[in-house]
Amino acid sequence: MTKTTGGIYLNHLKHEVITPVLNYINLGGQRAINQVTGTFLVEGYACNYTYLRQLGKGPALGPCQMEPVTYHDIWDNYLNNARRQPLRSLLMHIAGDFNLDNRGIPKPETLTGNLFFAAAMCRVFYIRIREILPDSHNATAMAQYHKKYYNTALGKADWQKNIDRFQQAIDC
Numbered sequence: 001m002t003k004t005t006g007g008i009y010l011n012h013l014k015h016e017v018i019t020p021v022l023n024y025i026n027l028g029g030q031r032a033i034n035q036v037t038g039t040f041l042v043e044g045y046a047c048n049y050t051y052l053r054q055l056g057k058g059p060a061l062g063p064c065q066m067e068p069v070t071y072h073d074i075w076d077n078y079l080n081n082a083r084r085q086p087l088r089s090l091l092m093h094i095a096g097d098f099n100l101d102n103r104g105i106p107k108p109e110t111l112t113g114n115l116f117f118a119a120a121m122c123r124v125f126y127i128r129i130r131e132i133l134p135d136s137h138n139a140t141a142m143a144q145y146h147k148k149y150y151n152t153a154l155g156k157a158d159w160q161k162n163i164d165r166f167q168q169a170i171d172c
Helices: 010-024 030-044 068-078 082-095 115-127 139-151 159-171
Strands: none
Touching (some): 010 159
16 A cells, blocks of 8 residues: 655645735735745645644644744734734635634634635734845745744754755745
8 A cells, every 4th residue: 555645736835825815915926925835845844744733742833833822923913903904804804703712813723724824824924024025036045034034043944954945935
């Protein structure tokens, strides 16, 4: 018996999920699309699998491997602002209303079952960074940016080893 492995075809992920949802929340563009696609590859894909939960005892969720603490910080401190109400409403629409917490906010676990929502939240994470996203065709800069801001010095990612993943995100 042959073991079946599963991943998401990268071209479909980028063009059928990430691109339309980033455009829907008005945060698209090639820089953002490639950065989010690369982040999905670096954070949630290994050994031919797409991980929806962090392996071991880690708390990270979804193909973007966002930690609940980060997720709640985005909702409590970034989206909880009258100027960002339109973005918040779009995210609520993407998430749906079946998996809300007692405050009416989508539960972090929504990241595991809703690819559109996970991609949108990954983009919202990056929009909070003051430094502009790297050039859309510079895999090295994208890998460094991911390490500096998304994975941070505390994370295990190695930006040099992830250049290839960001190049794949650019090329597909």
